[in-house]
Amino acid sequence: MMIEILSTTLLDFVKILPVLILAIIFSQIIKMYFSETKIKKLTEETEKNFAKTAAVGLFTPGPLLIYLPILKSLKDKGVPLSILVAFITSQTLIGPGRILLEISYFGPKFFSYRVIFSFLIALGVATGFKFLEKNFLKK
Amino acid sequence: MLLNQKRKNKINQIFFGSLQETKKILPIFLLAVFFGTLIKLFIPEQIVHSLLGKNLFISIPLAALLGIILPIPRYATYPIAFALFTKGADYGIVFALICGEVIGESIIRDILEIKLFGIRFFTARFVLSTIFIILSAFAIQVLI
Numbered sequence: 260m261m262i263e264i265l266s267t268t269l270l271d272f273v274k275i276l277p278v279l280i281l282a283i284i285f286s287q288i289i290k291m292y293f294s295e296t297k298i299k300k301l302t303e304e305t306e307k308n309f310a311k312t313a314a315v316g317l318f319t320p321g322p323l324l325i326y327l328p329i330l331k332s333l334k335d336k337g338v339p340l341s342i343l344v345a346f347i348t349s350q351t352l353i354g355p356g357r358i359l360l361e362i363s364y365f366g367p368k369f370f371s372y373r374v375i376f377s378f379l380i381a382l383g384v385a386t387g388f389k390f391l392e393k394n395f396l397k398k
Numbered sequence: 399m400l401l402n403q404k405r406k407n408k409i410n411q412i413f414f415g416s417l418q419e420t421k422k423i424l425p426i427f428l429l430a431v432f433f434g435t436l437i438k439l440f441i442p443e444q445i446v447h448s449l450l451g452k453n454l455f456i457s458i459p460l461a462a463l464l465g466i467i468l469p470i471p472r473y474a475t476y477p478i479a480f481a482l483f484t485k486g487a488d489y490g491i492v493f494a495l496i497c498g499e500v501i502g503e504s505i506i507r508d509i510l511e512i513k514l515f516g517i518r519f520f521t522a523r524f525v526l527s528t529i530f531i532i533l534s535a536f537a538i539q540v541l542i
Binding site for chain 1: 408415416420423424427432476477492501522529530531542
């Protein structure tokens, strides 16, 4: 039984390994060419930019952790929190590194649905946050 | 000459960045594939059905919560979600599990977010995200 578990694990692992490595390289390439200034430019305006910010978040690679300090500096410069929420939500939900892996497991149809709905979730969360901020969060 | 050097530097950066990321992810991913295999081999389809397929009003929120609570690292949800999918879990459940995992992915990230933006910002964003993920999972379940 143990041999069956290990051989199945190894087979599945080897099958998916090239996709995983390709996904990691892809996210590194995008990370290199997607500058901070581009992100700043798109978050300069007001709440009307939810859609734009959410779209940028969808295609921004890497863990959110590395963007949090930039987002804090944007907040300090007066970017509305709801805009940051749109970015954080879409950035966490989808990333370029996930494209290949997710398509190889569940197919392009599922992935496209997930992209569309992640975008809508980001819009919904940002709008909801704006409402909460106006009515409950501000002292 | 200078341009060539710049290009070389970029390629080096991409190569070493990828190597570092691979080193971090690979062991965890192997473990996730192992868990996926265990699910595939040992968990009977009926159990998956009864937990994640009988009543979607329970199983979709449950999958989202499991994704948030379980300490599944980045990219490692896919083999587990796929194993559940092959056992009969629906698309809505897979969506809820993957999205739940990504929003509750890292404690370090959550702590930094709380530190930089405050607990109220974090809580509001987290709760709203969970609600919208569950609603979207229902929509996906109907659409696919």
